[in-house]
Amino acid sequence: MEITAYTxxxxxxxxxxxxxxxxxxxxxxxxxxxxxxxYTAWHVKASDLKDAINGIRALGIKxxxxxxxxxxxxxxxxxxxxxxxxxxxxxxxxxxxDGVLYGYNTDADGLYMAMEKEGISVEGKNVLIIGAGGxxxxxxxxxxKNNPKSVTLMNRTQSKAVLIAEEIYKKTGCEIFTDxxxxxxxxxxxxxxxxxxxxxxxxxxxxxxxxxxxKFITDKTAVVDLIYNPEETRFLAEAKKRGAKTMNGLGxxxxxxxxxxxxxxxxxxxxxxxxxxxSKIFKR
Ligand code: ATR
Numbered sequence: 001m002e003i004t005a006y007t008x009x010x011x012x013x014x015x016x017x018x019x020x021x022x023x024x025x026x027x028x029x030x031x032x033x034x035x036x037x038x039y040t041a042w043h044v045k046a047s048d049l050k051d052a053i054n055g056i057r058a059l060g061i062k063x064x065x066x067x068x069x070x071x072x073x074x075x076x077x078x079x080x081x082x083x084x085x086x087x088x089x090x091x092x093x094x095x096x097x098d099g100v101l102y103g104y105n106t107d108a109d110g111l112y113m114a115m116e117k118e119g120i121s122v123e124g125k126n127v128l129i130i131g132a133g134g135x136x137x138x139x140x141x142x143x144x145k146n147n148p149k150s151v152t153l154m155n156r157t158q159s160k161a162v163l164i165a166e167e168i169y170k171k172t173g174c175e176i177f178t179d180x181x182x183x184x185x186x187x188x189x190x191x192x193x194x195x196x197x198x199x200x201x202x203x204x205x206x207x208x209x210x211x212x213x214x215k216f217i218t219d220k221t222a223v224v225d226l227i228y229n230p231e232e233t234r235f236l237a238e239a240k241k242r243g244a245k246t247m248n249g250l251g252x253x254x255x256x257x258x259x260x261x262x263x264x265x266x267x268x269x270x271x272x273x274x275x276x277x278x279s280k281i282f283k284r
Contacts, residue, residue: 001031001038008037009059010264013044013052014067022065024281025257032273035265037062046073053077056096063095063264065257068134071105078103087171088138093260106259107135107252108142111189111226113259114251120187120222122148128185128216129153130204131192132160135226139191140164144174152177152185156192156207185216188239190225195233203235219243228253231284250282 012022018041026039044052049070054077056064066074071090075081078094078101085091091103115121127148129140132155143151153176155161165176194204205211217223223239228250236246254277258269278284 001027003038004036006036008062010037010039010063011061012039012041012065012067013049013070014041015043015045015069017041017043017067020067021253021281022067022257025254025277026261028277028281029258029261029269029273032276033267033269035267037265044070046070049073050077053094053101056094056101057099061096063093063260065260066092066094071134075103077101088141090134090138092256093263095263104260104263105138106256106263108138109259110254110256111139111224111249111252112142112146113255115222115224115247117251118222118245118247120224120245120247122146122187124149125186126182126184127151128188130188130190130208130211131155132157132164133191133193136191137164137168139189140168140176141172143189144168144172144176148187150177150181152179152181154178154180154208154211180210180216183216184218185221188217188221188223188244190223190227190233190235193227195225195235196227196229200230201234203238205235214238214242217242217244221245222247225249226252228282250278250284254278254282 012020023039023041030037074091081103085103085105088105093104093106095102125148153161161178165178168176190204192204194202217239221244223244224247225233225236226249227233228248239246
């Protein structure tokens with residue numbers, strides 16, 4: 001791939017940002033498709049966020065991904081925010097179209113696309129979401145949109161789950177249960193960091209008394225863990241033992257990037273490229 005004066009520039013901002021897989025994924029897609037784009041990473045401190053966003057306009061950068069801790073704050077500095085990102089309350093993708101900055105959130109869509117590919121649907125199902133941190137809210141809101149029978153949100157610190165449930169009720173009129181709605185769930189999504197370094201040995205359920213016995217998982221349950229490193233968390237291993245179908249977070253990571261790439265370039269990315277990203281970049 002030759003970088004010339006015509007090459008379009010993309011990138012990711014975050015603090016920290018060095019661990020991001022996005023440059024590898026996006027440059028891989030450009031190489032495969034022959035699209036004239038290059039993607040880099042910028043370590044941007046919160047105090048420099050406004051200047052960084054103005055820099056996109058000044059330099060004619062075509063688009064950026066936004067990662068922690070800027071996903072909420074960035075909304076103040078862009079021009080048009082998609083309805084979905086507004087409801088989710090966070091933006092992870094900014095597209096520069098002729099100097100106008102558009103904000104999107106592709107995280108929850110990435111998860112749902114990955115689930116769809118694995119044949120996991122929430123429609124008409126009892127869904128349990130564990131965790132009330134940063135990624136939880138967009139996922140709950142996206143889940144509600146897909147017509148589940150019920151959505152339950154359980155968190156180690158229950159007051160946080162109640163706050164999110166109240167906020168979502170105000171925004172969407174949908175009731176989110178913060179206590180067990182049913183004994184067994186059809187779809188379970190772990191959004192907590194329990195299971196990821198430095199908590200590899202932890203189950204997200206051990207500190208939540210009503211979930212501790214894992215009886216809500218049966219051989220009819222699909223269990224999704226947003227963690228992709230390790231490839232199989234202890235939680236997924238336990239779910240497998242109970243006969244559940246399992247999925248880790250790698251698909252979400254890949255699809256949120258692919259959807260962002262499509263927004264940046266206006267070009268559709270073939271499924272075969274997604275498979276190549278998985279095997280060539282993530283060796284899975
Ligand atoms: P954020 O995503 O906002 O940065 P975080 O501190 O990384 O937040 O935590 C994300 C989620 O993981 C939270 O729901 C957190 O539970 P608390 O609200 O009770 O802190 C959850 N979490 C982290 N470690 C956990 C553990 N060992 N067991 C259960 N939940 C855990």
